[in-house]
Amino acid sequence: MNTRIDTPPLVTSPLVKTYTLEEFWQLPDPPDRSKLELIAGVLYMSSPPEDTHDDIVARIIEILREHLSASKTKGRLYVPRASIWTSGRTYLEPDLFYVSAELAARLPTKHRDTADLVVEVISPGSSRPSDSQSGVCSPTRIPFHLAK
Numbered sequence: 001m002n003t004r005i006d007t008p009p010l011v012t013s014p015l016v017k018t019y020t021l022e023e024f025w026q027l028p029d030p031p032d033r034s035k036l037e038l039i040a041g042v043l044y045m046s047s048p049p050e051d052t053h054d055d056i057v058a059r060i061i062e063i064l065r066e067h068l069s070a071s072k073t074k075g076r077l078y079v080p081r082a083s084i085w086t087s088g089r090t091y092l093e094p095d096l097f098y099v100s101a102e103l104a105a106r107l108p109t110k111h112r113d114t115a116d117l118v119v120e121v122i123s124p125g126s127s128r129p130s131d132s133q134s135g136v137c138s139p140t141r142i143p144f145h146l147a148k
Helices: 021-026 051-070 101-106
Strands: 035-039 042-046 075-078 084-086 090-092 096-100 117-119
Touching: 021 035, 051 075, 051 096, 075 101, 096 101
Parallel strands: none
Antiparallel strands: 035 042, 035 090, 075 096, 084 090, 096 117
């Protein structure tokens, strides 16, 4: 069952600097390997993940690879620095995303603006809003489920 939840757009204070994708791409890479993402024009910086985070992502990749292989499902799993971006105000590097062969055939040739599945492992203390809070999934046409 595929459940879509419409979320209101992210609204920020007028005191928060917002960026276009062109401005975002001109920013220098952080020297400490922090990850930069642009969500609805707002810049978010995440510190490098800890080992636990990496272990969780690695295990999810193993599980998905096993499933895709066993079911003979065609498609690709992507990890950072692979990205998804939409419009001129959102650029994401999720921990993992999957694009089926069917969807890949329909995507723009220069970039991915959606995926079949996106996995973001949120670490304690993360300043990045959840996808449901930021409205990321809705503009990127990514179906998502909320689980507790």
